[in-house]
Amino acid sequence: xxxxxxxxxxxxxxxxxxxxxxxxxxxxxxxxxxxxxxxxxxxxxxxxxxxxxxxxxxxxxxxxxxxxxxxxxxxxxxxxxxxxxxxxxxxxxxxxxxxxxxxxxxxxxxxxxxxxxxxxxxxxxxxxxxxxxxxxxxxxxxxxxxxxxxxxxxxxxxxxxxxxxxxxxxxxxxxxxxxxxxxxxxxxxxxxxxxxxxxxxxxxxxxxxxxxxxxxxxxxxxxxxxxxxxxxxxxxxxxxxxxxxxxxxxxxxxxxxxxxxxxxxxxx
Amino acid sequence: xxxxxxxxxxxxxxxxxxxxxxxxxxxxxxxxxxxxxxxxxxxxxxxxxxxxxxxxxxxxxxxxxxxxxxxxxxxxxxxxxxxxxxxxxxxxxxxxxxxxxxxxxxxxxxxxxxxxxxxxxxxxxxxxxxxxxxxxxxxxxxxxxxxxxxxxxxxxxxxxxxxxxxxxxxxxxxxxxxxxxxxxxxxxxxxxxxxxxxxxxxxxxxxxxxxxxxxxxxxxxxxxxxxxxxxxxxxxxxxxxxxxxxxxxxxxxxxxxxxxxxxxxxxxxxxxxxxx
Numbered sequence: 001x002x003x004x005x006x007x008x009x010x011x012x013x014x015x016x017x018x019x020x021x022x023x024x025x026x027x028x029x030x031x032x033x034x035x036x037x038x039x040x041x042x043x044x045x046x047x048x049x050x051x052x053x054x055x056x057x058x059x060x061x062x063x064x065x066x067x068x069x070x071x072x073x074x075x076x077x078x079x080x081x082x083x084x085x086x087x088x089x090x091x092x093x094x095x096x097x098x099x100x101x102x103x104x105x106x107x108x109x110x111x112x113x114x115x116x117x118x119x120x121x122x123x124x125x126x127x128x129x130x131x132x133x134x135x136x137x138x139x140x141x142x143x144x145x146x147x148x149x150x151x152x153x154x155x156x157x158x159x160x161x162x163x164x165x166x167x168x169x170x171x172x173x174x175x176x177x178x179x180x181x182x183x184x185x186x187x188x189x190x191x192x193x194x195x196x197x198x199x200x201x202x203x204x205x206x207x208x209x210x211x212x213x214x215x216x217x218x219x220x221x222x223x224x225x226x227x228x229x230x231x232x233x234x235x236x237x238x239x240x241x242x243x244x245x246x247x248x249x250x251x252x253x254x255x256x257x258x259x260x261x262x263x264x265x266x267x268x
Numbered sequence: 269x270x271x272x273x274x275x276x277x278x279x280x281x282x283x284x285x286x287x288x289x290x291x292x293x294x295x296x297x298x299x300x301x302x303x304x305x306x307x308x309x310x311x312x313x314x315x316x317x318x319x320x321x322x323x324x325x326x327x328x329x330x331x332x333x334x335x336x337x338x339x340x341x342x343x344x345x346x347x348x349x350x351x352x353x354x355x356x357x358x359x360x361x362x363x364x365x366x367x368x369x370x371x372x373x374x375x376x377x378x379x380x381x382x383x384x385x386x387x388x389x390x391x392x393x394x395x396x397x398x399x400x401x402x403x404x405x406x407x408x409x410x411x412x413x414x415x416x417x418x419x420x421x422x423x424x425x426x427x428x429x430x431x432x433x434x435x436x437x438x439x440x441x442x443x444x445x446x447x448x449x450x451x452x453x454x455x456x457x458x459x460x461x462x463x464x465x466x467x468x469x470x471x472x473x474x475x476x477x478x479x480x481x482x483x484x485x486x487x488x489x490x491x492x493x494x495x496x497x498x499x500x501x502x503x504x505x506x507x508x509x510x511x512x513x514x515x516x517x518x519x520x521x522x523x524x525x526x527x528x529x530x531x532x533x534x535x536x537x538x539x540x541x542x543x544x
Contacts, residue, residue, distance in 0.1 A: 219387070
């Protein structure tokens with residue numbers, strides 16, 4: 001069993017290496033900067049920055065589905081007929097849209113640490129102090145912020161769908177869940193997609209905050225490089241360019257998703 | 269013809285229909301109870317951990333940090349607005365070069381994180397020290413506070429330019445034509461007819477941008493500016509008391525909520541001639 005996992009792990013790392021856009025076999029740094037400060041390997045900072053890029057992208061990609069699901073649930077709560085549910089969802093969005101992302105990150109990072117330590121102390125745990133994973137804390141904080149904004153986008157999309165659509169579902173004898181899934185959701189995606197696109201771009205930029213709780217993302221890795229090489233302008237410029245490239249690539253991808261979502265719309 | 273000889277005697281109100289306990293209701297109650305418990309727990313920790321010594325030592329520092337945050341945001345909003353007008357103009361002009369330059373500027377500053385821009389300005393521009401000393405700008409880029417204001421200004425200018433452009437382009441073309449038909453000079457038509465209408469469209473995005481900027485201003489704490497977030501980090505590093513973050517959260521929430529309500533009021537007031 002362990003052998004299988006390690007084989008899978010090494011296969012995965014090989015795959016990541018092959019498709020690494022910076023330091024892979026066809027990477028930019030491998031070809032354009034083999035013997036400079038950006039070289040891959042022990043002589044340059046290319047592989048460190050490539051690792052940072054991986055962390056940034058994986059934080060964003062892990063956060064997105066979690067944030068979307070929580071945001072969808074919160075939006076359902078906000079448009080429910082039940083008063084207490086609306087109140088609870090309203091408190092959630094007010095708090096997490098009002099707090100700075102950085103503060104949310106700190107509150108969750110240190111708060112979780114203190115809470116877990118407290119619970120363990122009650123349970124009679126004696127050992128080294130607990131340190132929670134920065135990746136987990138970063139993903140939780142970012143998905144909380146993302147979901148608060150996402151719920152507002154989805155809520156306004158829900159309101160843009162006429163009531164007649166639900167009534168049509170009832171008239172066809174569809175169950176509530178099926179109405180939601182077959183009739184409302186496809187339209188919801190179409191209406192909410194521009195707003196969600198913006199939120200994805202904001203999320204990509206917000207991932208830079210995880211560098212402050214010492215998760216080695218692009219900015220953290222360039223920070224380390226700057227401290228060693230004393231070339232701040234060059235390395236921070238590279239970091240900015242990487243974020244820019246991520247934004248450009250995702251905007252290309254989102255055009256395709258938009259086209260896919262609108263595939264069944266009437267051509268005008 | 270018949271008529272009623274006797275009025276119907278007053279009846280008791282029908283009994284209120286007892287609402288059934290649905291799953292949504294139960295979930296709602298549980299969630300509200302969770303929030304209430306959390307609030308009670310936080311208030312309790314604040315009361316239990318109350319330390320007048322900490323309050324007198326860090327209270328004034330928090331207020332000073334609040335002042336720094338507000339002044340940085342106010343300055344960068346104003347300077348950003350000034351800078352955004354020519355940017356929006358360039359973006360709308362027919363000149364290919366100007367348009368492209370403005371597009372690149374806006375794309376760069378909207379596509380990269382504020383934190384990276386801040387590092388680029390504060391640490392990155394440091395390598396041009398001899399050149400800047402020669403033209404006498406070093407005092408500006410040496411100071412973290414100035415760098416924070418500068419980075420946030422150029423960042424918000426990009427966003428505000430886009431808001432302004434969208435708003436100006438949303439004014440119907442007939443307004444320009446009507447002004448031309450009345451023989452009003454183009455510049456006067458722009459400032460007195462188009463811009464006021466554009467500002468009404470731009471009002472809500474501007475409010476959002478200011479709120480985002482207040483939230484974004486927390487990152488200047490990373491380059492050692494002692495704003496509200498910076499003072500919080502300072503207090504936390506001295507006391508390891510979790511309350512420090514709670515106080516910062518209360519301050520930020522209060523600012524953002526106050527601004528949101530103020531902005532709603534301003535918008536209602538300024539658009540009252542559009543209500544039917």
